[in-house]
Amino acid sequence: MKSISFKYAATWLLGLCSLSLLAQKRPIDYVNPLIGTAKMGHTYPGATLPFGSIQLSPETDTLSYVMNGAYNKDVYRYCAGYQYDDPSIVGFSHTHFSGTGHSDLGDFLTMPTVGKLQLNPGTATNTAGGYRSKYDHAKEVVQANYYKAFLADYNITAELTATERVGMHQYTFPKSEDAHIILDLTAGLYNFEDKNVWTVVRVLNDSTITGYRQTQGWARNRTVYFAMTFSKPFKNYGMQSTDKTQVYKGFWRKFNQQENFPDLAAKNMKLHFDFATKEQEKVLVKLAISPVSQRNALANITHELNHWDFERVKQEGQEKWNQELKKIAIETLAEDDKTNFYTAMYHTFLGPTLYMDVNQEYKGLDQDIHRAENFKNYTTFSLWDTYRTLHPFFNLVQPSRNADMVSSMLAHYQQSTLHMLPIWSHYANDNWCMSGYHAVSVVADAILKGVYKGDPYAALEACIRTSTRRDYEGIGWYIDKGYIPSDYNNNSVSSTLEYAYDDWCIAQLAAKLGKMDIAETYNQRASNWKNVFDEKSGFMRSRLSDGTFKKDFDPLSTHGQGFIEGNAWNFSLFVPHNPQGLIQLKGGAKRMNSYLDSLFTMHLPDKFFAETEDITREGIIGNYVHGNEPSHHVAYLYNYTGAAWKTQERVRMILDKMYQARVDGLGGNDDCGQMSAWYLFSAMGFYPLAPGSLTYDIGSPLVKSANISLENGRTFAIKTQNQSVKNVYVSKVLLNGKLLVGNQLDHNDILAGGTLEYIMSAKPKK
Amino acid sequence: MKSISFKYAATWLLGLCSLSLLAQKRPIDYVNPLIGTAKMGHTYPGATLPFGSIQLSPETDTLSYVMNGAYNKDVYRYCAGYQYDDPSIVGFSHTHFSGTGHSDLGDFLTMPTVGKLQLNPGTATNTAGGYRSKYDHAKEVVQANYYKAFLADYNITAELTATERVGMHQYTFPKSEDAHIILDLTAGLYNFEDKNVWTVVRVLNDSTITGYRQTQGWARNRTVYFAMTFSKPFKNYGMQSTDKTQVYKGFWRKFNQQENFPDLAAKNMKLHFDFATKEQEKVLVKLAISPVSQRNALANITHELNHWDFERVKQEGQEKWNQELKKIAIETLAEDDKTNFYTAMYHTFLGPTLYMDVNQEYKGLDQDIHRAENFKNYTTFSLWDTYRTLHPFFNLVQPSRNADMVSSMLAHYQQSTLHMLPIWSHYANDNWCMSGYHAVSVVADAILKGVYKGDPYAALEACIRTSTRRDYEGIGWYIDKGYIPSDYNNNSVSSTLEYAYDDWCIAQLAAKLGKMDIAETYNQRASNWKNVFDEKSGFMRSRLSDGTFKKDFDPLSTHGQGFIEGNAWNFSLFVPHNPQGLIQLKGGAKRMNSYLDSLFTMHLPDKFFAETEDITREGIIGNYVHGNEPSHHVAYLYNYTGAAWKTQERVRMILDKMYQARVDGLGGNDDCGQMSAWYLFSAMGFYPLAPGSLTYDIGSPLVKSANISLENGRTFAIKTQNQSVKNVYVSKVLLNGKLLVGNQLDHNDILAGGTLEYIMSAKPKK
Known part of the structure; x- marks a missing residue:
């Protein structure tokens, strides 16, 4: 046995102590x-x-x-x-x-x-x-x-x-x-x-x-x-x-x-x-x-x-x-931030849920028993919520599981008599809750980010058939007229907007696979959001089959205006795949800036709050409804109006107001982890504005640091300088020591491993 | 090419013609x-x-x-x-x-x-x-x-x-x-x-x-x-x-x-x-x-x-x-007899029914999916009816299928939380219809006749567990007291009688397997029929838990007397495994003879007919109820009273009266082929009085001849001399040319192939 000098032994003891201290506070x-x-x-x-x-x-x-x-x-x-x-x-x-x-x-x-x-x-x-x-x-x-x-x-x-x-x-x-x-x-x-x-x-x-x-x-x-x-x-x-x-x-x-x-x-x-x-x-x-x-x-x-x-x-x-939780190791300004962060991470990992026995058998949408070959089958896909941020978060920290989730959705498609990907996959059923066909966003994002390794052409086919099911929620009208007439469908405007985004995802996937004719068709469809934009009012607005806009328009109301879980004020910002185009149509960056400012600061009369579903009073900032998902990308839109500092300010405000380490600390339904996933990305300082794209928008980190252990064995380290409760503004960002130009971060730069460093400041960089 | 002489050609043409004539009237x-x-x-x-x-x-x-x-x-x-x-x-x-x-x-x-x-x-x-x-x-x-x-x-x-x-x-x-x-x-x-x-x-x-x-x-x-x-x-x-x-x-x-x-x-x-x-x-x-x-x-x-x-x-x-039908080739006195015979055979082959997919999967009693390994799975076992004659008929002409039926029943047993063989197996359910645990009769008969080739010890175990399920229909009382007290069970007498017969089947099986202690126990139980015999009235009769017989006894009524689908008159004859013992207890052959004669000739008042279930007026001869199964062996009991000629006479009468080639030609429910199976055996001149035994009782054939093609490749030929509508009496029977002594035929003699010849006569052999 080797003798150990006192010095080394002391160091070793000290190490044990600090290990033990760490052990007392695991994620x-x-x-x-x-x-x-x-x-x-x-x-x-x-x-x-x-x-x-x-x-x-x-x-x-x-x-x-x-x-x-x-x-x-x-x-x-x-x-x-x-x-x-x-x-x-x-x-x-x-x-x-x-x-x-x-x-x-x-x-x-x-x-x-x-x-x-x-x-x-x-x-x-x-x-x-x-x-x-x-x-x-x-x-x-x-x-x-x-x-x-x-x-x-x-x-x-x-x-x-x-x-x-x-x-x-x-x-x-x-x-x-x-x-x-x-x-x-x-x-x-x-x-x-x-x-x-x-x-x-x-x-x-x-x-x-x-x-x-x-x-x-x-x-x-x-x-x-x-x-x-x-x-x-x-x-x-x-x-x-x-x-x-x-x-x-x-x-x-x-x-x-x-x-x-x-x-x-x-x-x-x-x-x-x-x-x-x-x-x-x-x-x-x-x-x-x-x-x-x-x-x-x-x-x-x-x-x-x-x-x-x-x-x-x-x-x-x-x-x-x-x-699972230690895949992201963080340092924060306050202990509560760690509670919020790891509880959010906990909530994001509660679903989708495993739907398969130890012998790999599961019940399919067709009510027959299937064997999951080469994947794990999942259910509980609340896709209208989770395509936005939860699945992109999985592409970062749970790519294998997310690949299996895509496989599960494709199995669902194979078993569907309607030949559709799931809307809301629910224990061998689809409960058809909410709108859009957002499974295509999850499928496209997972393929474009290299996460899903199965046949991408079969996946594209599933996306196309889903998006061409004419009898589903106005798709036939949407294809024929470029928008859903509000005389035929209650959610005509929000569905038109959501389809346009989903179609852009399909276009991205088709382009990636070299199917340029398909990409062109779907890029065309992706611009359909313009068809429900009313230049006169400056809002997205219900449009009738005769082409005119519906009368009795109230941009604050969530009822009878053609939107689901949202009003025209919020949904008029829902073009995640083309913020520049939206800004242009809405009269340019300056007007968009004041529109956004108004959203966050206006007073929402009580009667409209009463209409708003699934959230408490605390879930709303002005008329910005964080508790419902259609606005989740909104704070990041300032990045495109030349006012990134406002994105930074708003994001920190939302992180602070909407997520608190209390039993009633969530301002609205967590929605199968979607609300929590918003927190996690935003707390790390970036956000997937439009899943289906490889870029993230820079916001303002809440953490002091975060080390993301990637499944490929690499680590992506997020660091901050001058981080504080008041220093919510990002004066510059360094990627691997080099200045990051613009407000976007590339997914591949994360996968490569490296360091992203935010230099924080109390002063906005106007 | 060989030349064919005119003579041969003519014979050949003649052959073709007769073949063609035959082809016009296949079974x-x-x-x-x-x-x-x-x-x-x-x-x-x-x-x-x-x-x-x-x-x-x-x-x-x-x-x-x-x-x-x-x-x-x-x-x-x-x-x-x-x-x-x-x-x-x-x-x-x-x-x-x-x-x-x-x-x-x-x-x-x-x-x-x-x-x-x-x-x-x-x-x-x-x-x-x-x-x-x-x-x-x-x-x-x-x-x-x-x-x-x-x-x-x-x-x-x-x-x-x-x-x-x-x-x-x-x-x-x-x-x-x-x-x-x-x-x-x-x-x-x-x-x-x-x-x-x-x-x-x-x-x-x-x-x-x-x-x-x-x-x-x-x-x-x-x-x-x-x-x-x-x-x-x-x-x-x-x-x-x-x-x-x-x-x-x-x-x-x-x-x-x-x-x-x-x-x-x-x-x-x-x-x-x-x-x-x-x-x-x-x-x-x-x-x-x-x-x-x-x-x-x-x-x-x-x-x-x-x-x-x-x-x-x-x-x-x-x-x-x-x-399937040509397994028995018959000649008859009348064309209608062929219609009755082959239609009866058709009816016997309508069930039990295959309950298994082409990939051998079936749903078990446990509601799980199983794969039938080495057998075909069947359902629709109306066992209270069919153990009597249908399954014995299968042991003769459908032994492979009957073996699979036994396997199906044993699978049911394996899947049963009650650890019981089926009572009435019904599409992965037991509907528990009727009384007794007659699956044991089918199992024992199939093993004793060499039909079922699976593990007989496991089969015996299934029979024993079934017969000792104390909470099923008075079995606990039956075990403890030797009969079911009528104060605890509505079918106390008929169930006691049926259990006693079923127990005799178990005893036969146990003895065959050398389990003499089990055989002894069940032979003991098989004599329990004596415990519900009331010497005073001469009938089987409801007995109370205190040992006394129930008052208000009406031997003609089918309601409230302790019998299911039958009255005391009929059920008092239900000791198929021990007719001699029954005759002895009922006062000897002479008194039994007159009892039987009365049964067939007495006038059944209308009020009792109205009570009788499942049969038309034509289904009753006197008080003999052919339309319900408990009497199916009764006509053959004269064989044990020294009046075999009456068995012959009654059997021919029943064949004639109860089975007619008309849409309303059946006097009662065909009961999954049980009624038809009675016809088939009886029309060939023998009947399995007590399944579980290898002997058949000789009756009086209706056919002129019948050739049974056995699965073992042999043929058993039934012939008659002097057969006619009036010559219903059998003066002697020759087995392979030798006089058959007594009124019984052995199953093994059939399996060996050979000829059974009935010499018919218009005069009874008294």
Whole structure:
């Protein structure tokens, strides 16, 4: 053994200490899954892995869409099942969307109780009247892949963690002869009275059950299979069906299906599994889901989680999170900035979600079982939101996964009777939410950036067929007339604008592949935005089939004006692929400058705010609506009006105002990570104005530094000089030590590795 | 070339002529699928192959189980969808049970029309008010695997034929700009208001659609996938949903789902495909079903029926029928006897039905997809009926198929959470119809007769677990007390009797495998029939848990007396495995003789007939109820009372009275071929009194001769001397020329090939 001198030993000890200090604050330690769980963030606090199939999370209510015969608007609050301000937990279910403005899912609600068996949930004000329980945030622990709450009504501690396809519950019971674990198959999010189509449960032995839940809802035709195992055999089990009528009883009456009967099927049913527990006895549950079959769900447990060590599952999951999060190592001015950054990164990695069993089988849009050959299949593509910034962010830090997502979208296309790429891919369904055919943006961006390695010609073909589906949302009119007449379609203006951008993406892809005739056709279509521009008012505006603009024009209103989730003020800026052209049409840089200034500073009358969907008052700056996506590129448009310093100022303001390290810190729905992805790019000082292009627009970084570890093994380092809360202006940018000319950064310069250095200043560079 | 002498040429020509004469009357030519289609036979006249998955048949009504809020008893008439006396056809659907007393199925009702599109069926009295059409039997052609009708309302000739998994329609249209083919996915047999769980249709191109129909009914959880192709592209198509509410419309409102929209899903929908037709233009349709997936349904078409030659499909199918039917070549006294014989044989080969795709995949009882390795998977096991005579008949002439049926039942057992063999296997469900666990009889008989070649020990294990499922129909009581107390179970007596017989089968199997302890246990159980015998009344009788017999005993009533589909008079004879023991307990041969005589000759008061299920007045001889199965062995019991001549007389009488070559020629439900199988054995002069035994009881043959071509390549020839309508008595029987001593024939003597000769006489051998 070599002797080590004192000096080296001291250095080594010092190193250990600093390592240990670092270890106390890993990226994952900055993640706070509670951010966005109050008000309209619609995030969930529960346990999940990056892009995992399972989102095991507490629910504080599962309201019905219709209550007392009337539309229940409160149901919107529960898109993610959990509202921070609620006093009780109704149970833990296994599937959740993150940040959506609509929902579904909430499958397999599980709840431990003791005492008299109650199979109805009870109400927030009367938890004793049902299986729900009061709880206290003081005893709540919320981390990436770990959730803990104390269920006060039952003296039960509930802990949750997960692998990709298996949720693990650990319930610490008091001593009880009457301990229960309830599985309420009638519970779900955005529940309609008739949402459950069919449910099946098979009890294989005293600690294993399988089954499925089939629903019609936002996804018209969704089936989730499951397998559930218990660490302790139940001594008894039972079922209660809430079906109003059972169509055929017949010879099934031979059995008592309510008690210990293993072969159950009904439209609606609730189950209970009964135990006798000792003081502080832990009973664990694994619940795996599968898109394909009960057998696959069981195999997902066997292959993914073959032990009962809760702490190990939690630790291994958190290590996976940390591996993903540390792909960007940052220094910031404030600790909260790290919380915001890593929580945003956490939120961006919550979806799209893996939709494939360990044996690579998945259910396709055609409802048949497919095997994902050479890719992983994903679902939950909220593309109207996420094409803008989330998928470009993936092209930077998750290129392999994004390539698989493109493969998943192309598989969807292959399985589509409409021959269309997904609009909103949703568990082997398309829920057709929102507008545009923005999958083409994701496909084009991934190919142009070298991320997707599959057949680009087949991908181009998919884009073309999608964009020529004449009966979809006015595409026929759009092709024939160059715009969608507002007498035929409610979203005629926004769809025309979105199609024009999407068409530009197709043109970029076609040009890259040398298909110049196609590129020309689509470049032509890409200029269709001009056809809804009304020179007289200076706004994009509803146009009738006779070519005239629609009367009764109100540029502030979001209703009846031809726009979806936006008004003319905001949407008139939606030409991300041609800001120069837009500025020209709107009267030049100077007029555009004042237009933008007005947007950010004007007073939006309350009546228009009331119309604005999915955001809180805090989600709006003037008439700039950050909480809805159509404006996400707007702050960067000053780069094209000769006022880049205003981009820098606005971006820092938005980063500051719209993202706060609080439970109600998100000004609007996180929208499957799109809002968070905006934060991440902008906090690093650049933004993909028009995905499909290789350039990013320079903004103003919030971080002091950021090291991006690329999948190609290189590192792209972002540094700042003179960074401070006040020094929001960029006086110059150095790329690998050389002055960056202009306001754009090239994607290939990032891929090459290197250093981007921002010299910050308190003074704008006018 | 060799020269042929005139003499040889003449002989050869003569041979050709007689061949040609024979060719004019092949076995298939005697098949009349209309037999049993009037009154209670519940057979269907449509196109199908032996044991085929597809039963493509006309329906004359598809009534709803509930009409105007009340139970509709007429729905029972339509178990097979077709009643001969009805004046109109409502459409052609693809799945039917043959001869059942309950139903389900009737999937994918298809109907061609011209003129104004109507998507409701209309009524029998007002065909013009819907899509149904009047028709006339004079223009109807009904053959094995061929059905033809002229739809008078539309001037359309409809023809049907089938392969195993594909139904083929040929519609000859008049000239019309408004020709339609309707697919009514809301139609079905035994339709409850809420029977449809979900339906999906995907239009893949202008001549191909796929989809599925999921129902809850007699089968609690049944999904049939389909693929449908048209020989001519439709010019237009559309859908009408009759759903009262659509849970979520949302962004699906973007589409007009009613017209030419290819991606359809709803609880209830009806489709129409529109054509312009020329005068006498034929439009053909193929519709394949699959238990597994839409893709498999399409593959079933590709692999099984890749052309549009209707005549070829019909001919090839009829050749397959003829190959099966000619396994028994008979000579008879009358032509009608041949019709009855080959139609009975046709009916016995209608099920169980193949339940497996061309790629060998099938859906298991566990609702997962399985691959049938080394066997063909079958469903539709109406075992309470068919264990008695149908499966023994298969052991004789369809041993390979019966072995596969045993494999199918064992697969069902493997997939059962209750660990039970099927009771009534029904499209990946068990509908639990009727009583007993008679699968064990089929399993034991097939193993004892050397038919089933799989692991007999695993089969025995399945029988044992089935027979020890304590919570099934009083088995726990039966095990503990030796009978089922009537205070706990409605069918206490008949179930006790049936279990005792089934247990004897298990004992036989165990003994064969050298498991003498098991054999002893089950031989003990097999004597449990004695425990419900009331010496005082001389009948099997309801017994209470305190050991006393229940008061208010009426041996003629079928209600509330502890029997299912039978009364004490009939069921008191149900000890097929121990007729000697029964005779002894009932007071000896003489008293048994008079008991039997009374049974056949007594007057059954009308009130008791009214109680008797599933049969017409003609289905009863005295109080002997041939239309229900529990008496099927009864006529052969005289063999054990020293009055074999009465067996001979009764058998001939039953053959004569209960089976007639008329549309209403069946006295009761054919019960998946059980009634027909009784005919076939009895007409050949022997009968399997107790399946599980290798012996047959000698009766009196109806045929003049019968040559059975065995699968082992040998032939067993049945001959008669002095056969006539009056010579119903057997004076002696020669086996291979030697006198057969006693009234039993051994199965192995049949397998060895040889000749059985009956010497008939007008005088009984007393």
